[in-house]
Amino acid sequence: MVKARLLLINTLFGVSILGCSYSSINDDGQLSSDASETTPSETRNLGDREGHDMTPPIAAEDIPPAPVLMVPQAMQSMKIQPGFVLENVAAEPNVFNPVAMSFDGNGRMWVAEMTTFMPDLDGNNEEVPIGSIAILEDTNGDGVMDQRTVFLDDIILPRTIALVKGGILYSDQTQLYFAEVKAGDRLGIREVIDPDYARGGSVEHKPNGMLYALDNWYYNAKSDRRYKILPLDGELPQGSEEIYRNQYWKMALSKTESRGQWGLTMDDYGRLFHNWNSVPIQGEFLRPNSLNRNPDLVQEIKAHSIGSNRVYPVRMNPGVNRGYLPEILVSEGPDRGKLVSFTASSGSAIYRGDQFPDEFYGVAFTPEPAANLISARRIIEGQGEFSGEELYAQREILASTDERFRPVNLYTAPDGSLYILDMYHGVIQHKEFLTTYLREQSEARDLHKHNNNMGRIYRLRWADNELAEKPQLLTKTSSQLVPYLGHANGWHRDTARRLIVQRNDKSVADEITDLVNSSKDSRVQINALWTLEGLNAVNSKSIKAGLSSPHTKVQISAIELLTRLxxxxxxxxxxxxxxxxxxxxxxxxxxxxxxxxxxxxxxxxxxxxxxxxxxxxxxxxxxxxxxxxxxxxxxxxxxxxxxxxxxxxxxxxxxxxEIVESNFNYLVTQEQHQYLHGKSLYEGRAVCAGCHGQQGRGMDGMAPPLANSDRVTGEPDVLIKVILHGLRGPIKINGVEHEFPLVMPGLADNSSFSDYDSAAIATYIRNNWGNASGAISAKEVSKVREQTATRNQPYTADELGQ
Structure with a gap:
């Protein structure tokens, strides 16, 4: 995903088409229009920045065309490392614009289809409620999804899908829902669980994921909330609150660390891995919430980058939002015109399957839709930190010459392979950040056309190994599920644990305890221990076995769960x-x-x-x-x-x-109105929270902190200059130097933000998170704007007087 307020390539993970020319595929394989275009809104390229020379670095005649390719031709465009093969498991008309999915216990795919994102280059009709949750199934066992069942088709921009007892969890652009699944895949009750799950912010900066983690909580990217399913009579975990209940279970909500941007994955030990647009994947050395147990001291887990952010495409990539900047594309040589670094990292997967050779287990795979590729990195575990390296030196595991190949999410599958969601879309940039340069690139190759009815799902597999048979876990008893806690494929282990825990079937506690005692596989022992935790059935026998294990990671889980005795x-x-x-x-x-x-x-x-x-x-x-x-x-x-x-x-x-949540009560009424307006902009349209976080703590390697910041509380002109014209690092905050490779653009050239808007943002920042420095007026912003009218580049710390 792409970070909205960065001067680098602002590219989104995916787009879908609604309201532009709807297309279908004729018998001869050609595209034909079957709907009229909507009336376009006024064209506004809000991503343009004054002073930027948007002369294309690559002549149009040197750029390869980007026609719509049917699946066979699209697969021919893929360059794959030796030993692997790529197979198509679903395509239009069975899937459209997939952005997220979840396998149920029988291996059916529940797919969130974002069919209204950016209907055209101006974003007309983006919020029409026709997004879908579709069920895809292989009915004849040939490995291809041949049956499509639309479960829901009235969602605005669906972005999250997860399985749960009695139904599914999903989100639209604002709320998290429970939808009951009745016999025959019919919709039962549908209720809001959390009305604020994804409220506010740009489409590019909203929560997503709902990963069922080892500790039996659901975690999300781009969020500081986690959710847990509990029995109706279950005790709420410390620090949580009940937010919802139905006939099956109740839901607990708790705070967690804010992490990531698009997609979430984990390793066998429950540690979470995520990304930022220019950071392909980063991991937390500790399980979530490990360092926030003391309510009187704010500490958060640091995420460590896994390898560099370099990419190695196999085609030119001029169709990125700021491809005209000299540092974005390779300027000369055989790789001229190719993207240099990640700019649209999307949903990664730590491979935990059993179909690839052993050396690929635990490897991090990350899609880069802007460069039409998937990257592979080996995770290296050090003392209290992670690092990593490219699995293939200066090469990617999969890369395409098809500019419309947009992989946005990856999953370890029940059959042991790696599944790839491909939105198959030309334009992947939201209207709020679109530049004239990208508009012209898109129109030159018709990338804005023929997108509304496309989408593919692929399977990356090892050629010499068989695929596992389709699972049938939903009809198994809890006792029959226990052996699956020790399956070689992490998907089976996770799914069996979820099913047993959410059934709350304590009758299998002894069988699970025996598994902890008998298994020599650390992954199995750990999974079994946390299944007991989910059942509230941790016992001395299981803890003794865990502490006696020769595996350090098993001992760690046993120490954690010892506290439940x-x-x-x-x-x-x-x-x-x-x-x-x-x-x-x-x-x-x-x-x-x-x-x-x-x-x-x-x-x-x-x-x-x-x-x-x-x-x-x-x-x-x-x-x-x-x-x-x-x-x-x-x-x-x-x-x-x-x-x-x-x-x-x-x-x-x-x-x-010295943490004061807000100086709001010390502002006069007019300033309080300004503060509240600034808060809505910070968390919403200005997407400041996307980099600096909702708590103003900043993101390591991404953006400096605003909380308790001498830069924020100092001379008002400094903050106003940064808001208007942006900032490029490094910069010292309270004497500590913060490095961030990306550049924050200002709002001065964005006509949708007035001086009052900029003043409101500054007022909010200067009076929140321990800052208490009073309001800034629109007149002050106007004065600084006039004084810096010739400014066309972001400020550096030296220019601001560091």
Whole structure:
């Protein structure tokens, strides 16, 4: 996905067509129109920036054409690494503009089809409610989806689909819904679960994902919310609230770290991986919510980039929004005109299937629709961090010469292969950021035409290995599902766990415990342990087996789940914990994270041992302070002078961070109106939150923080200049230098933002998240605009007086 307010290539993951010329395919394979065009709105290229020379870097006659290709021809355009083959499993008229999907327990595909995004280059009729959730099924076992059932066809821009007991979860552009699935795939009740799931913001910057993670919570990209299905009489997890219930279950909502942009995936250990438009994939070394257990100290998990952001297309890519900028495309040589770096990273997948050779297990695959390719990266795990490297040096695992090939989401499939959602669309840029340059590129190759009835789903498989048979998990009893918790394919393990947990069938707890004891596969032991957690059936026998496992990652899960046991049972593991605490860095890290929840007598001695052995290692001190919530003074007293300076500094911050949610009440009425208007713009049309976050904390490697920022609370002219004309890094905030490779454009040349709008955004920023610096008026903005009228480039820190 593309970050809206970046001066780099603002390209979206996908588009669909409504209201422009509807097309169909004749018997001779040609496209024909079957609907009239709508009346176009006034053309406005809102992405244009004053002073930008948009002369095309590649002459039109040198750019290959981009005709609509039928599936056989489209597949011929694919360049694939040796050993792999690509197969089409669905195409029009069985699928249209797919953006997300989920397999049910029988292997049927539930596909969210975004059939109204950008109907034409001006976005006419974008919000007509005809988006679909379609069920695709292979009825004859040949591996091709031959049956399409439309379950819903009245959704505005559907973007999320997940399976749940009794039905599905899905979202439109604003709300999260439960839709009951009755016999014959008929719609039962349909109710709103969360009215604010995706409220506000640009289409490019709304939550998506609903990944059912190892800890039995549903997580989302572009969101700080997580959701959990519980029995109707189940106890709410600490810090959560009930937001919805139906006849099957109730839903808990809790806060989590804000992460990612489009798509979400995980590894076998429940760690989440996501992306930003120019960052193909990044991963969190700890499971979600690990560092936010102390409510008096704000800490978030850092996400580490997996490899570089370079891409290696096999065709020219001039059709990107700011392809005219010199750093965007290769300027000369055999790769002239090809995209240099990621600009539209989309839904990645950590491959956890069993159809590829073993060396591909755990590899990160990321689609780049702007460059018509899929990239593969090997994840390298270090001490408290991730890194990565290209699986194929200066090559991609799959790349196409078809400019309309737009892979937007990837999934490990029930058959063990990797499934690819291809929107098959020409234009992938939203109207709010479209440049004159891209409009001309699109019109020159007719990329804005023939998109409304296209879409493909492919399967990438290893040629020499068989595909698994279609699963039939929905009719199996819970006892019959237990062996699938140990399946070689991660999809089967995840699905079996979800089905057992959401059935709340505790009768299989002993069988699952036996699986923890008997299996030698760490993935199986971990999955079984978390299935017990979902059933609220963690027991001493399973914990003992987990702590006795030779696999560090199993020990880590067992330590976490040990806290679910009654106090008298926890105490029996005290000596084992003391031994493990100094046996391995990762184990010690988990002990530190859980210390506050452990009901044992010598937890302070346990933490002392961890700090003595690993106190200088990454994340250890942060984990101690997160885990010891409420007993900080006791820890300080116990450690005395042996506490490190870093630990003491963190402990001193507990309860003393200068975080004021809002200075709203100290503004006069007119300024309060301005503040509220600025908030709506920040989270909405101006999409500031897309980079800086809804809490103003910034995004590592993406944008600097605004919360408690001396740059924000300093001279008003500095903030106004940045809002009007943008910023390029690095820049120091409160003495700390922040690097961010991307460039934030200003609003000065965007006619849809008035001086009052810019002043409102500044007022909101200067009076939120610990900032308390008063309002900025439209007159002040107007004055700075006049003074900087000749400015046509973003500011640097030096120019702002760093």
């Amino acid at each position: 009654p106090e008298n049972e926890q105490k029996t593991f005290a000596s084992i914990l003391m031994r493990l605490a100094t046996s391995d860095y990762e184990v010690a890290l988990q002990v530190a994270l859980n210390a506050g929840d452990l009901m044992i007598d010598d937890k302070m001695e346990l933490l002392e041992a961890v700090l003595r052995e690993y106190g200088d290692k990454p994340l250890i001190n942060e984990a101690v302070v997160s885990g010891i919530s409420g007993r900080e003074q006791e820890l300080q007293d116990h450690l005395g002078s042996s506490a490190s300076e870093k630990l003491n500094d963190l402990l001193a911050l507990v309860g003393n961070q």
